[in-house]
Each structure stands twice: as C-alpha cells, then as structure tokens.
Amino acid sequence: KKHLLQTIGTMQLICGRFLVMVMIVSFFISTTKSLSIRSPALRVIKPRSTSIALKMSSSSSSQNKFKISNRTMQTLDPCVILMKQIISQHEDKWKDDGIFSLAQGVVHWKPPKTAYEALANAAQANLDENMATAAGDGAIIHTYCPDEGYPPLIASLKDKLEQQNGLQSPHVMVTSGANQAYVNCVITLMDEVDNDSNHEKEPPQEMISKCVVFEPYYFNHVMAIQGVRGGNNCGGIASTDDSKSHAEGLLVGPTQQGKPDLTWLRSRLEEYKKPSGSNGIRMVTLVNPGNPTGVSLSHAFLKEIAQLTKEYGVWLIMDCTYEHFDIHRNNRDVENPNIPYPCLDQEHIIHIFSFSKGYAMAGFRTGYLAFSSKNGSEGKGTLAYEQMLKTQDTIAICTSRISQMAALGALQAGREWVNDQVKTLEVGRNAILEAMSSLEEIIGGTGAMYVMGKLPDSTDDKQFASSLVEHFGVAVIPGSFCGYPGWIRVCYSNLPPELCLEAASRLKRGILELSKK
Numbered sequence: 001k002k003h004l005l006q007t008i009g010t011m012q013l014i015c016g017r018f019l020v021m022v023m024i025v026s027f028f029i030s031t032t033k034s035l036s037i038r039s040p041a042l043r044v045i046k047p048r049s050t051s052i053a054l055k056m057s058s059s060s061s062s063q064n065k066f067k068i069s070n071r072t073m074q075t076l077d078p079c080v081i082l083m084k085q086i087i088s089q090h091e092d093k094w095k096d097d098g099i100f101s102l103a104q105g106v107v108h109w110k111p112p113k114t115a116y117e118a119l120a121n122a123a124q125a126n127l128d129e130n131m132a133t134a135a136g137d138g139a140i141i142h143t144y145c146p147d148e149g150y151p152p153l154i155a156s157l158k159d160k161l162e163q164q165n166g167l168q169s170p171h172v173m174v175t176s177g178a179n180q181a182y183v184n185c186v187i188t189l190m191d192e193v194d195n196d197s198n199h200e201k202e203p204p205q206e207m208i209s210k211c212v213v214f215e216p217y218y219f220n221h222v223m224a225i226q227g228v229r230g231g232n233n234c235g236g237i238a239s240t241d242d243s244k245s246h247a248e249g250l251l252v253g254p255t256q257q258g259k260p261d262l263t264w265l266r267s268r269l270e271e272y273k274k275p276s277g278s279n280g281i282r283m284v285t286l287v288n289p290g291n292p293t294g295v296s297l298s299h300a301f302l303k304e305i306a307q308l309t310k311e312y313g314v315w316l317i318m319d320c321t322y323e324h325f326d327i328h329r330n331n332r333d334v335e336n337p338n339i340p341y342p343c344l345d346q347e348h349i350i351h352i353f354s355f356s357k358g359y360a361m362a363g364f365r366t367g368y369l370a371f372s373s374k375n376g377s378e379g380k381g382t383l384a385y386e387q388m389l390k391t392q393d394t395i396a397i398c399t400s401r402i403s404q405m406a407a408l409g410a411l412q413a414g415r416e417w418v419n420d421q422v423k424t425l426e427v428g429r430n431a432i433l434e435a436m437s438s439l440e441e442i443i444g445g446t447g448a449m450y451v452m453g454k455l456p457d458s459t460d461d462k463q464f465a466s467s468l469v470e471h472f473g474v475a476v477i478p479g480s481f482c483g484y485p486g487w488i489r490v491c492y493s494n495l496p497p498e499l500c501l502e503a504a505s506r507l508k509r510g511i512l513e514l515s516k517k
Contacts, residue, residue: 071226071227071229074226075226075227076219076222076226078219078223079219079477079478079481080103080104080477083101083103083465086465086469086475087101087469087475089470090470090473093470094473097473098473099469099473099475100473100474100495100499101474101494102432102475102476102490102491102494102495102503102507103494104494105291105449105493106356106360106362106491107358107360107421107449107493108424108493108494108496109360109421109424111359111360111361111364111406111410112359112412112417113413114409114410114412114413115359115361115406115407115409115410115413116406116409117409118405118406118409118412119402119409122402122405123141126142140401141401142401144398145398146398147389147392147393147397148171148172148173148174148389148398149172149368149398149399149404150398150399150401150405152408153408153411156408157370158172160411161343163339164339164340164415165320165323165339165341165342165343165351165370166342166343166345167343167345167351168345168373170351170372170373170381171370171372171373171381171382171385173369173371173385173389173392174366174367174368174398174399175367175369175392175396175399176365176366176367176396176399176400177354177362177367178321178354178367179367180367180395180396181352181367181369182221182224182352183224183395184369184388184391184392184395185283185315185350185352185369185388186211186224186225186228187228188387188388188390189282189283189315189384190209190249190282190283191208191209192208192209194208194209194282209229209249209280209281209282210250210251210272210280211249211250211282211285212250212251212252212253212265212284212285213225213250213252213253213285214252214254214260215252215253215254215482215484216258216292216452216479216482216483216484216489217292217482217483218287218291218292221285221287221319222250222483225249225250226249226250229249251268251281252483255293257295258293258294259297260305262304262308265284265305266308268281269281269309269312269314273312278313279312279313279314281312281314282314282315283314283317284305284309284316284317285317285319286302286305286316286317286318286319287319287321287322288319288320288322289322289326289327289331289446289447289448290322290444290450291322291448291450292477292479292482292484293448293452294443294444294446294448294449295446295448296331296446296447296448297330297331299330299331299332299334302318302331303344306344306346306349309348309349310346314348315349315384316346316348317349317352318343318344318349318351318352319352320341320343320353321353321354321356321357322357322447322448322449323340323341323353323358324358324418325357325358325422325447325448326341327422327429327446330446330447340415343370346372346374347372347375347380347381348380348381349372350370350381350384351369351370352367352368352369353367353370354366354368355407357449358418358421359407359418361407361410364400364403364406364407365399365400365403366399366404366406366407369388371384371385424497425449425492425493427497427501428493428495428497428500428501428504429445431492431501431504431505432451432490432507433445434508435504435507435511436453436490436507436508436511438515439455439511439515440456441453449491449492449493450490450491452482452484452487452490453487453488453511454486454487455486455487455515457486458486459515461485461486461487462478462480465478465488467510468507468510468514471513471514472506472509472510472513473506474503474506474510476488476489476490476491477489477491490507
C-alpha cells in the first residue's frame with residue numbers, strides 16, 4: 001500500500017509538471033504568433049521610415065510600456081551589417097568560389113611587425129614581475145590610463161602631427177576609433193535646443209543646433225547626429241530637401257563630382273546667422289580624402305572652407321582618416337611641400353585621425369583627435385579639448401591601454417611603411433575603374449579607397465547590390481545609405497591585387513547584365 005501511494009504521488013507530480021509545461025509552451029506559441037517573431041539569423045535589416053517606426057510603437061501596448069528612444073529607432077540602420085547578412089544568405093551557393101566583398105572599407109594588409117612586437121614586449125613584461133617593476137608604468141596593461149591617452153603615445157602623436165601634418169603643439173585625445181572621436185564632437189559641440197536662438201515664434205525644432213554634412217555622406221556621421229543630437233522628429237534618411245533637414249539636426253549639402261558646394265554652404269550659414277554673432281549651424285563636417293566619394297580635395301579648397309566657417313563662427317570637423325590615401329597629393333601645400341599631409345592649424349578646426357586604415361589596425365579601435373593650442377587657455381581649441389574630456393570620461397574613460405601600446409609600436413614603422421602598402425592598391429583601383437566604366441557617371445578613384453558609380457535610371461540600388469551578391473558573388477554598398485539612391489559605393493582595398501582583379505571581373509559582368517534588366 002505504501003509503495004502504491006508513493007507511485008500515485010509521483011505520477012501526480014509528473015502530470016502536474018507536464019500540464020505546467022504545456023501551459024507555458026502554449027503561452028509562448030500564442031505570443032510568438034501575435035508578435036510574428038522571426039529567426040534573428042534570417043532577418044535582414046531594412047531602413048525604417050519615420051511613419052513605420054511610429055506605427056510600430058503605437059500598435060503594441062507592450063511597446064508603449066517598454067519604449068525605445070525615437071532617436072535610435074529613426075537612425076539609419078548600419079549598412080555594413082546589412083551587407084554581411086546578405087552575404088551569409090548566399091554563402092552556400094558560393095562555397096566553392098567564395099563571395100568577394102568590396103563593401104566595407106578595410107585594407108588587405110596586416111599591421112606592421114612593430115605593432116605586434118610592442119604587444120609582445122608589454123605582455124612579457126607583465127609575465128615577468130621583475131621586468132614589469134623595472135619598466136614602471138610603461139609596462140602596465142591592466143589599468144586605466146589618463147582619459148586623453150597613454151602618455152608615451154600622446155607624445156609620439158604630437159611629434160607626428162607637427163612633422164607630418166603641420167600642427168604645432170596640438171592637444172591630443174586618443175579615442176576608440178575615429179567613429180568615437182566624431183561622436184565626442186557631436187556630444188560636446190551640439191545642443192538639442194539652441195538657447196541662443198532668436199526664433200521665439202517659430203516651432204521648437206527650428207532652435208535645434210545644426211550640423212552640415214555633404215552628400216554622398218559617410219553614413220556613420222549621419223547616424224551619430226541622428227542618434228545623439230536629439231530633437232523633434234530626428235531621424236530618417238537625410239535629404240537636401242529643406243522640409244526634412246529643418247526637422248532634424250542635419251543640414252545636408254550638395255556636391256559636384258564629390259566637391260562640396262560652397263555657394264550653398266555660404267547661403268545656409270547666412271540664413272542661420274544670429275545678431276549675437278553665433279550661428280544656428282554649430283559645425284560643418286568634411287571628410288578628406290572622401291568617404292564615400294573617393295575624391296581628394298585640393299589644399300586651396302580646404303583653405304576656402306576653413307575661412308568660410310571661421311567667418312561665420314562655426315566649428316569645422318576635418319575627418320582625416322584617409323590621410324595616407326591622398327593618391328595624387330591633391331592636398332599638397334606648395335608653401336610647405338615637405339609636409340606629407342598638411343592640415344590647417346586654426347582654433348576652430350578639430351582634426352580626426354585613425355589607425356584603422358593605413359596601419360590596418362581596425363580591430364584595435366584606435367583613433368585620435370587634434371585640437372589647436374593657439375592662444376593658450378583662452379583659445380577655442382583648448383576650451384573644446386577641456387570640455388570634451390567630460391565626454392571622453394563618460395563614454396570610454398580611456399581607450400584600451402593594450403591598443404594604445406600597439407599603436408605606439410605601429411608609429412615606429414613610419415609613414416613610408418604605410419606608403420608602400422598603399423602602392424599595392426594601384427592594380428585593384430584601375431581594375432575597378434575599368435569594371436565600372438560602362439556606367440553613366442563615376443566619381444572617385446583619386447583618394448581614400450572608393451569609387452562611386454551611377455546606376456541606370458530607376459534602378460533600386462539596394463536590390464542591385466543584393467543581386468550582385470546572389471548572382472555574381474561580389475558585394476558593394478548601396479548608395480542609398482550614403483544619401484545617393486541609384487548609386488553604388490565600391491571599395492578596392494579589401495583584397496590583394498590578384499583577388500581584386502577577379503572581383504572586378506565579377507563586378508563588370510554583374511553591372512553589364514543587371515543593367516540590361
């Protein structure tokens with residue numbers, strides 16, 4: 001009897017647990033159906049329009065309770081992730097021949113040997129207690145360093161900036177890549193509401209401080225403004241159309257063959273000028289050599305835009321990530337011909353640099369900012385630097401010590417090491433230019449690592465890019481993500497010369513065949 005009762009009790013317990021499991025499974029099945037959840041591995045990110053985002057947020061009571069910021073929801077989706085997802089969908093089809101990526105802006109070479117030697121020495125010093133003690137702070141890799149950066153690297157960067165860029169005794173701040181450097185600028189320099197506004201009777205969005213970018217633009221710059229700056233109706237794909245650009249922190253200017261239209265810029269600076277002397281446009285962004293344009297601007301042009309922004313009291317953010325890729329030295333300063341990549345040493349200009357491209361250290365996430373130190377503690381560059389340390393301390397505190405040590409080692413290889421690597425791109429660049437020659441219009445090929453091409457009228461550039469991957473085994477970036485629908489951006493530095501030639505052949509066939517449809 002005792003064993004019978006125990007058996008019955010055990011069966012009741014098992015049945016009870018089974019019923020609970022059934023109820024839980026039933027609940028999740030019904031919930032899944034109601035929310036139409038799909039496998040994240042198969043999901044392809046698509047740009048969201050403002051109307052879709054708002055509809056989604058109002059269609060579910062649960063989303064109203066646990067909301068995501070509108071700024072983030074309406075920010076451009078990352079196109080590099082999109083292309084990687086499309087590539088993964090077709091990998092099986094191309095498992096024998098492989099898919100060639102001409103999408104993300106990376107280089108085919110590895111960092112210099114000196115970077116790895118610096119890493120090895122630092123690691124060995126920490127394994128050997130006596131050695132670490134003798135080396136002092138220079139060998140420590142597990143602690144914070146000053147917010148602005150690892151002191152030996154800061155000192156070397158100041159020397160580099162003076163000798164190779166013509167910047168005298170600049171303030172330097174090391175960041176986790178050039179993208180963080182730009183986000184630092186957005187947070188430090190821009191206001192969600194411009195308190196120095198004279199538009200008291202106009203809608204609130206008219207008081208939002210503005211940033212100018214030029215299309216085709218670097219998508220991560222636009223994403224930084226959209227996601228960080230805030231303000232009413234912030235988001236969506238930026239446009240030169242005033243009805244859109246006035247509703248967000250972006251003013252998007254036109255270009256001609258990749259060259260920003262300074263007449264348009266002057267008219268906007270004049271429009272947003274205030275009696276107090278300040279300007280509703282807080283900063284202007286310029287990438288040179290250009291991403292995504294692949295165009296190197298002349299030194300004379302850079303002087304012109306520097307003077308224009310200075311005249312109207314506006315910051316100029318110069319993204320010099322591709323300083324080593326000024327192929328024909330368009331930025332050469334005839335007055336200082338021995339400076340490899342001359343920059344303009346002015347208080348209102350903040351320069352951004354990176355180790356990701358020339359030194360091939362993208363995974364180390366190391367970039368840096370340079371501020372003018374003119375006029376000492378009273379200078380505008382010094383003020384921006386000091387205030388930006390607040391942003392730096394909030395976001396990163398400091399860039400990883402080990403990455404900064406590797407960057408210091410990379411600098412020891414010298415600029416000539418980088419120049420030798422860049423020369424290997426000549427074969428691929430010429431092959432890509434030839435592959436795209438059938439297109440109506442091409443820009444680029446004179447700087448950075450990009451060429452842009454205009455597709456036949458009414459061509460959906462996103463679908464075109466997807467078809468290139470599926471049917472021809474080659475990936476590019478749709479121009480829509482750069483504010484240029486109907487175009488594609490092609491990077492020729494991803495592959496060594498022999499593979500780039502094969503990728504160019506596939507691209508040429510794809511363009512010719514898809515353009516017929």
